[in-house]
Amino acid sequence: MDVDPRTELSEFLRSRRARLSPDDVGLPRYGRTRRVPGLRREELAQLAGVSVAYYTRLEQGNGRNVSDEVLDSIARALRLNETEQTHLRNLTNCPYGNSRKKRVTREVRPALRHLLDNLGVPAYIGGRRTDIYAWNPMAAALFGDWSELEPRDRNWARLIFLNTSCQQLFVNWESKAADVVAFLRMDAGCFPNDPELTGLIGELSVKSELFRQLWARHDVKEKTFGTKTLRHPLVGEMTLSYETLRMPSEPDLFLSSYHAEPGTPSAEALQLLASWGKDATRTGTSVHTQA
Structure with missing residues (x-):
């Protein structure tokens, strides 16, 4: 079972968006009854201050070249805790590089x-x-x-x-x-x-x-x-x-x-x-x- 970073990013953002409702973030409810739980993409984009197209690309797994400011805005909109914010950053730009080249410690001093x-x-x-x-x-x-x-x-x-x-x-x-x-x-x-x-x-x-x-x-x-x-x-x-x-x-x-x-x-x-x-x-x- 491979772990695809693009899929991980997409599914993580969707799962965090699904746990929020308009009432949670102070947005009014318009239109027909929602078919799925959580905020819509356009609502999340509005809260984060980014375009719907930009957020959609990110939620589709395109996390390259996303600025820290945008990630912070999305994290605040999604109400991520500190650990979830770190995970979001890891998914967009892993701080440890390619793990195939990284030696995993097995020996204990x-x-x-x-x-x-x-x-x-x-x-x-x-x-x-x-x-x-x-x-x-x-x-x-x-x-x-x-x-x-x-x-x-x-x-x-x-x-x-x-x-x-x-x-x-x-x-x-x-x-x-x-x-x-x-x-x-x-x-x-x-x-x-x-x-x-x-x-x-x-x-x-x-x-x-x-x-x-x-x-x-x-x-x-x-x-x-x-x-x-x-x-x-x-x-x-x-x-x-x-x-x-x-x-x-x-x-x-x-x-x-x-x-x-x-x-x-x-x-x-x-x-x-x-x-x-x-x-x-x-x-x-x-x-x-x-x-």
Whole structure:
């Protein structure tokens, strides 16, 4: 399943336009009942201060030589959030260039591995395509021992959509699934020619109806911070906060850590899980891929 930047741009703009109504932007309703939801092209062009013909060309996927001022105007008219604005810019002028020529980081520096091992909370190093490159023992106790998997399967998208045990771990796994798809959409805007990314999207599109539905929404998201509630087979339910730190010298990589608020049952559960150590990965979670 190839990712065509022109098609991506066209469908992204249409999906964002469809979620707005005249009432949302203070426009009067004229004429007959609308056949489709959302603003018309001419209404969006009016709000953005561009000609209908110009906006139509952009929505048809012709994003070359669009000025920053015009993109900003369209972004404001569509009420895009910061992440969506970045995605729009990536689709019109990817800042990373041709991804076929860009080396994807797979090796994790020894110093980063040492840092992981010395953190007192579950943490892992991830990268493009939701790949997982390195993790500490507490992450293995929490999520399962990823070393049991083939390198290609150490990937959040495959785990979430194809692994029953991983689905059971997340109390609201469909929310996690939506996040993962939004991360992949963000990557696709920057790296449309990445063969591994397009292969992953194609595989999941064939194997998962939910993935197809979420992919069609064109939502985008950066992995930053938040909370997730997990139901661990050994220690039960716990709510954990996560933080994501990007590597300035290696922009393809990030460190993600999980922690619980001190003094809470979740903190006690996480401490108990840590005390199990490697036994937790043998007795508790399993990450063997189940298609």
